[in-house]
Amino acid sequence: MKHSMKTLMVAAAVSGLLSGAATMQAATSQTNNSVVKVGKASFGSASLNQDTSKHSCKGKNDCKGQGGCKSSDNGCKGKNSCKGKGGCATDGSKHPS
Amino acid sequence: MPANRFNGFTEYGVGIGLRIPHYQHILTRKPLVDWFEIISENYMIDGGRPLQVLDQILDQYKVVQHGVSMYFGSVSDPDPEHLRRLKRLVNRTKTPWLSDHLCWGSVDGRYTHDLLPMPYTWEAVKVTAERIRGVQDFLEIPVVVENVSSYAEYHVSEMTEWEFLNEVVERADCGILLDVNNIYVSSQNHGFDPFSYVNAVSAERIAQIHIAGHSKFEKYILDTHDHPVLEPVWQLYARTIERAGPTATLLEWDDNIPTFDEVHAEALKANRFLHATAAKISAPVSEFVFQGAAQ
Amino acid sequence: MSDLLELQRRFAAAVMHPLTKNETMPRRRRDGVANTSEAAALIKPNDRLTGFERLEIYNRQYWFRLYTSFEEDFSGLRAIMGSTRFDRLMRDFLTECPSESFSLRNLGSQLEKWLLAHPAYLEPRSQLALDMVRLEWAHIEAFDSGEDPLLDADDLASIDENSRLHLQPYLRVLELHYPVEDLLIELRNEAGSSDSSSNNASVARKTRHVRRVAMLPPEQIFLAVHRHQNSVYYKRLDREDFRLLQLLLSGAPIGQAIDFAFEDSVIPEDARGPWLQQIFASWSTFGWFTQ
Numbered sequence: 278m279k280h281s282m283k284t285l286m287v288a289a290a291v292s293g294l295l296s297g298a299a300t301m302q303a304a305t306s307q308t309n310n311s312v313v314k315v316g317k318a319s320f321g322s323a324s325l326n327q328d329t330s331k332h333s334c335k336g337k338n339d340c341k342g343q344g345g346c347k348s349s350d351n352g353c354k355g356k357n358s359c360k361g362k363g364g365c366a367t368d369g370s371k372h373p374s
Numbered sequence: 375m376p377a378n379r380f381n382g383f384t385e386y387g388v389g390i391g392l393r394i395p396h397y398q399h400i401l402t403r404k405p406l407v408d409w410f411e412i413i414s415e416n417y418m419i420d421g422g423r424p425l426q427v428l429d430q431i432l433d434q435y436k437v438v439q440h441g442v443s444m445y446f447g448s449v450s451d452p453d454p455e456h457l458r459r460l461k462r463l464v465n466r467t468k469t470p471w472l473s474d475h476l477c478w479g480s481v482d483g484r485y486t487h488d489l490l491p492m493p494y495t496w497e498a499v500k501v502t503a504e505r506i507r508g509v510q511d512f513l514e515i516p517v518v519v520e521n522v523s524s525y526a527e528y529h530v531s532e533m534t535e536w537e538f539l540n541e542v543v544e545r546a547d548c549g550i551l552l553d554v555n556n557i558y559v560s561s562q563n564h565g566f567d568p569f570s571y572v573n574a575v576s577a578e579r580i581a582q583i584h585i586a587g588h589s590k591f592e593k594y595i596l597d598t599h600d601h602p603v604l605e606p607v608w609q610l611y612a613r614t615i616e617r618a619g620p621t622a623t624l625l626e627w628d629d630n631i632p633t634f635d636e637v638h639a640e641a642l643k644a645n646r647f648l649h650a651t652a653a654k655i656s657a658p659v660s661e662f663v664f665q666g667a668a669q
Numbered sequence: 670m671s672d673l674l675e676l677q678r679r680f681a682a683a684v685m686h687p688l689t690k691n692e693t694m695p696r697r698r699r700d701g702v703a704n705t706s707e708a709a710a711l712i713k714p715n716d717r718l719t720g721f722e723r724l725e726i727y728n729r730q731y732w733f734r735l736y737t738s739f740e741e742d743f744s745g746l747r748a749i750m751g752s753t754r755f756d757r758l759m760r761d762f763l764t765e766c767p768s769e770s771f772s773l774r775n776l777g778s779q780l781e782k783w784l785l786a787h788p789a790y791l792e793p794r795s796q797l798a799l800d801m802v803r804l805e806w807a808h809i810e811a812f813d814s815g816e817d818p819l820l821d822a823d824d825l826a827s828i829d830e831n832s833r834l835h836l837q838p839y840l841r842v843l844e845l846h847y848p849v850e851d852l853l854i855e856l857r858n859e860a861g862s863s864d865s866s867s868n869n870a871s872v873a874r875k876t877r878h879v880r881r882v883a884m885l886p887p888e889q890i891f892l893a894v895h896r897h898q899n900s901v902y903y904k905r906l907d908r909e910d911f912r913l914l915q916l917l918l919s920g921a922p923i924g925q926a927i928d929f930a931f932e933d934s935v936i937p938e939d940a941r942g943p944w945l946q947q948i949f950a951s952w953s954t955f956g957w958f959t960q
Contacts, residue, residue, distance in 0.1 A: 287924055289941075289943070289946040290946065290949045293948065294820070298825060301954050332854075333900070333901040415771065420815030453771055485767070485768040486681060487734055487735070488730060497672055526712045528711060528713065529711065529712070563715070593722075
């Protein structure tokens, strides 16, 4: 790619970065300052809902039983098995198309 | 007033283990709970939901860290990455003390993820006490060690479990997290009187007590944490606080976890013993002498 | 060697040795050592249990705990392989690659590498299964990796073609051959469904989901696994998106990453500027770019 063309391409990328950052900041500020209860209609959800990300839908009960030894186990206490996984949003509502 | 120099948290009352199925209830209903115990390893991560939830809990509750993989009795040195992450979490939670188990579980860099029983030998006393001191120095907070349930005894043991525990904590100059359910489970599996254990343990070093349920099988008992506390365990608990004074107490319930309210109600049963002991302490000295101090 | 170290090595060797088909401790190990004599040498019997039986309690719970954790991490792989083949893979992998971390979170960290060296375990659906392993491990990484501070105005103002953009530690990009993210979501929905149908019916539905995907012709699929508001998301990428992110993640300067993204690209030259502007804006709103 010619140098001038690459400069233009990088400028376009930076322009996108700037507009994305500005959008994010505005939305965060709006969320923080809003006196209206926005609930789940926060910026983050909205931005993803306009996108094509799919919620992974890993169940909210991941790490059920803290790692689930078979019932006749020793050391099941805490067990270091609940690896802190499974943090899907519990509403499971984010399935953007 | 603390009942002993390791029991600086007499006022902590009765806590419960923080478990994932209860997150939603705790964060939305904000129940009145004296304190929560967290499993350190579940939060020794770099980011994500577990830490977000933890921060929300920390905003509203007292939290104490309980570890399951320090393996004070392993001969191998602790993993530096483990210690680094643990210290970072300690700084986050401001836990007033940190507990882990008097056991081993890793060798030559390989982890069993179990709380394996110690051989009660003098060599093990020395190794374990040194490691506890090292961890305590690194973390710069009080460390307390917990007795585990066990299903095997070694030929090479040179003393009883409670003698081993007393020797280790004396040399490490650390506190004890006395799990009275574990004492009961081991006593049934190894055929000793659990009150001999409770009566012999260094009462002046008991910083915290664990209570829990267990499961009976034909030839042994397992520490399953999936039931309410059984009566023999409550009796051991009563005797323990009779000796150690009112002590921060925690109910562990890790499998078949019922509703938050059920778990909390079970934990609060400890209050009848704590209040009775507190009443004795506030009575004139001539009417009550700490039996732990007398032994 | 200290007596304590020797005891711990011998005990661990027994505990970490695979169970028999009946989930009991074998009398003799693969290396010829007799567990019966090891147990007798190390463990006291009591009035109800022999030393062997007492050691067996620890042997069994070691494997039950690891299996439970591994199955939870790789439930999609299990659905693809079926329980018998999955159980064999799990046993052999965990025997060769026991945990070397204080946390079971890392139990599957070496699985992809191990499977590449032992491809026979995944046949006949090797590519589909390997795709699923990559996705399930990426999910674990995306779930609890760190989150760095976002670029500030000064950072943004100083970007030129030689700048290296940092991306969030939780972001993973994958090149796949099957739509395993859709399959995994279907399987999880199935597992989480609260209908009263029998377990057998649920397994049958999972099998149908797997069969349908396995019959698809392989295609090139690019995926970002990322996190937003502490939930993990799967996002399909175009070829150019993937190549751009791949190079940025490797630490290449932005100019070089753009060149790489457009190699053999079907995007017309005059559309590339607006395209870049749009995707960088989109990724920026996700908070992917960091200091």
